[in-house]
Amino acid sequence: MIFALDLEGVLAPEIWPILGAHFELPELSLTTRDLGDFSELMHRRVDATRSRRLTLKELQAVAHQVEPYLGARDFLSRLRALGQVVIISDTFHEFSEPLVQKLGGHSLFANRFELDGAGTLSGFKLRIRGQKERIVSGFKSAGFPVAAMGDSLNDLSLLKSCDYPVLFRPVDALLGQFPGAPVAVNLDEALAHMQAAARREENGTRAE
Numbered sequence: 001m002i003f004a005l006d007l008e009g010v011l012a013p014e015i016w017p018i019l020g021a022h023f024e025l026p027e028l029s030l031t032t033r034d035l036g037d038f039s040e041l042m043h044r045r046v047d048a049t050r051s052r053r054l055t056l057k058e059l060q061a062v063a064h065q066v067e068p069y070l071g072a073r074d075f076l077s078r079l080r081a082l083g084q085v086v087i088i089s090d091t092f093h094e095f096s097e098p099l100v101q102k103l104g105g106h107s108l109f110a111n112r113f114e115l116d117g118a119g120t121l122s123g124f125k126l127r128i129r130g131q132k133e134r135i136v137s138g139f140k141s142a143g144f145p146v147a148a149m150g151d152s153l154n155d156l157s158l159l160k161s162c163d164y165p166v167l168f169r170p171v172d173a174l175l176g177q178f179p180g181a182p183v184a185v186n187l188d189e190a191l192a193h194m195q196a197a198a199r200r201e202e203n204g205t206r207a208e
């Protein structure tokens with residue numbers, strides 16, 4: 001079984017608002033909850049960092065201090081005993097790799113930045129946005145059942161395409177899309193839902 005998990009809001013806090021608070025740049029604190037168009041949101045974030053001439057290194061110095069939620073590392077290691085763990089996120093590798101190492105070094109599928117010669121952000125490559133469903137479908141067509149967990153609307157395609165969706169402290173709009181899906185308010189509950197999914201898969205009693 002493969003456990004495909006969102007990162008920010010599930011295993012660790014959101015990184016951009018932390019950057020926004022640190023650099024006193026409110027534009028960085030906007031999230032997909034404020035602005036539905038992710039590409040526009042990212043353009044605004046990149047422009048904001050450029051207006052201050054912040055380099056990727058300066059941003060990373062703060063982003064790399066972000067710690068996982070308490071218990072998240074243990075949660076993942078328990079899941080790892082039941083199957084493979086992959087983190088599929090709209091975050092950026094340049095920000096989140098150290099965080100993923102702190103979580104136990106599981107596979108991260110995320111986006112990348114583009115830089116100019118001065119080391120400031122000049123753009124971004126969205127490899128994940130819109131592709132979560134494809135990743136999950138790939139696993140499934142290779143014969144791996146997938147359980148997924150996310151908290152927000154940007155996880156919709158991940159959760160819709162998997163076999164066992166779990167909602168983690170979901171925003172209302174996401175909750176409305178999955179009537180009857182298991183909801184977890186902490187990682188203990190999330191683990192119980194994932195274990196139940198693994199058991200159902202083992203017993204051949206997957207709910208359609």
Ligand SMILES: [Mg+2]
Nearest residue numbers: 006008009151
């Ligand atoms: Mg999230």
